[in-house]
Amino acid sequence: MTIPSIDDSIFVQRFARQPSIVSILPVKMTISGLIFDIQRFSVHDGPGIRTTVFLKGCSLRCFWCHNPEGLRMTPEVQFLPNRCLTCGECVVACGHDGQHLDEDGRSFERQHCVACGSCVEACVAEALTLAGKRMTAEAVVAEVMRDRVFYETSGGGVTLSGGEPALQPEFSAAILAQSKAEGLHTAIETCGQVPWASLEALLAVTDLVMMDLKQVDTEKHHAATGAGNERILANARQLALTRKPLVFRTPVVPGVNDTAAEIGAIAAFVRELVSLRAISSNGNGPADISWELLPFHRLAADKYRSLGLEYRARDLNPPPKDQMAVLTEAALASGVAVRAN
Numbered sequence: 326m327t328i329p330s331i332d333d334s335i336f337v338q339r340f341a342r343q344p345s346i347v348s349i350l351p352v353k354m355t356i357s358g359l360i361f362d363i364q365r366f367s368v369h370d371g372p373g374i375r376t377t378v379f380l381k382g383c384s385l386r387c388f389w390c391h392n393p394e395g396l397r398m399t400p401e402v403q404f405l406p407n408r409c410l411t412c413g414e415c416v417v418a419c420g421h422d423g424q425h426l427d428e429d430g431r432s433f434e435r436q437h438c439v440a441c442g443s444c445v446e447a448c449v450a451e452a453l454t455l456a457g458k459r460m461t462a463e464a465v466v467a468e469v470m471r472d473r474v475f476y477e478t479s480g481g482g483v484t485l486s487g488g489e490p491a492l493q494p495e496f497s498a499a500i501l502a503q504s505k506a507e508g509l510h511t512a513i514e515t516c517g518q519v520p521w522a523s524l525e526a527l528l529a530v531t532d533l534v535m536m537d538l539k540q541v542d543t544e545k546h547h548a549a550t551g552a553g554n555e556r557i558l559a560n561a562r563q564l565a566l567t568r569k570p571l572v573f574r575t576p577v578v579p580g581v582n583d584t585a586a587e588i589g590a591i592a593a594f595v596r597e598l599v600s601l602r603a604i605s606s607n608g609n610g611p612a613d614i615s616w617e618l619l620p621f622h623r624l625a626a627d628k629y630r631s632l633g634l635e636y637r638a639r640d641l642n643p644p645p646k647d648q649m650a651v652l653t654e655a656a657l658a659s660g661v662a663v664r665a666n
């Protein structure tokens with residue numbers, strides 16, 4: 326199966342009709358949203374020890390995406406054949422002709438699946454899992470607060486990631502607002518391809534914004550992610566005009582942005598953002614803008630297989646350390662504070 330198109334996202338269509346959502350706040354904790362994971366003890370998604378909540382649905386289709394289970398705004402079944410015991414319980418449980426076990430072997434007919442989850446419940450081997458679960462904001466925060474003691478000792482908190490958290494802004498705002506009320510540090514990771522109003526609605530309850538910058542050339546950006554970058558660059562400029570601490574992140578992907586010239590062009594844009602912030606704050610206070618280079622990796626290959634999706638980055642090799650060092654040098658030469666991971 327090919328990667329679902331961006332147009333599959335019902336939320337993108339919904340927000341195309343909804344230009345301003347800033348009035349949503351104050352928030353309702355009973356509001357629910359669709360998540361696909363809650364990861365405890367994260368140390369790469371903001372300061373300290375954190376819990377990262379992954380929301381379903383994304384407005385880009387980066388061909389190397391590490392979280393393909395977050396692309397669609399609907400639940401979907403993941404099947405791991407190497408765990409299957411061929412017990413047939415899922416076949417019995419499915420009322421939609423989705424699961425098969427016969428003399429030809431074991432198969433999952435995804436085209437029949439309505440993601441009801443009956444087969445997942447029946448599978449004791451955990452060969453079937455459901456990516457996409459509806460939860461209230463209240464339930465998410467209750468889960469996050471299990472690790473309160475670690476946040477207190479490390480200066481950590483909660484990070485909303487995805488997918489794209491700003492595609493479910495009411496739900497995200499409710500989680501962030503309640504987390505802040507509990508005294509937690511709050512952060513979001515965004516791809517930036519959302520209406521400014523959706524991001525703006527989250528800023529009042531977000532302590533740190535982490536945002537991807539993949540390419541400054543819009544045609545190359547479109548080829549790599551399925552969308553041009555005009556909205557992303559405009560949102561980055563808007564963010565620079567706030568006082569919010571910002572971390573920009575560039576996944577270094579072969580053929581997309583792995584040359585000194587391309588990293589230099591992104592560096593020039595980050596420099597512009599630092600200047601914008603200096604102007605907007607009359608030079609008072611720190612810029613609080615940093616930039617990270619993250620090497621592409623291929624760890625998501627099994628996830629694509631489990632979702633029946635084509636993995637278009639399967640032939641790419643991660644950039645070697647010496648190449649990352651050269652690119653980091655190119656970035657540093659621009660005078661921007663940059664960190665390579």
Ligand code: SF4
Nearest residue numbers: 409410412413415448
């Ligand atoms: S229930 Fe699980 S282990 Fe049994 S046949 Fe289905 S997928 Fe395999």
Ligand code: SF4
Nearest residue numbers: 419423438439442444
């Ligand atoms: S999720 Fe429901 S419809 Fe889909 S294969 Fe499993 S039981 Fe059948």
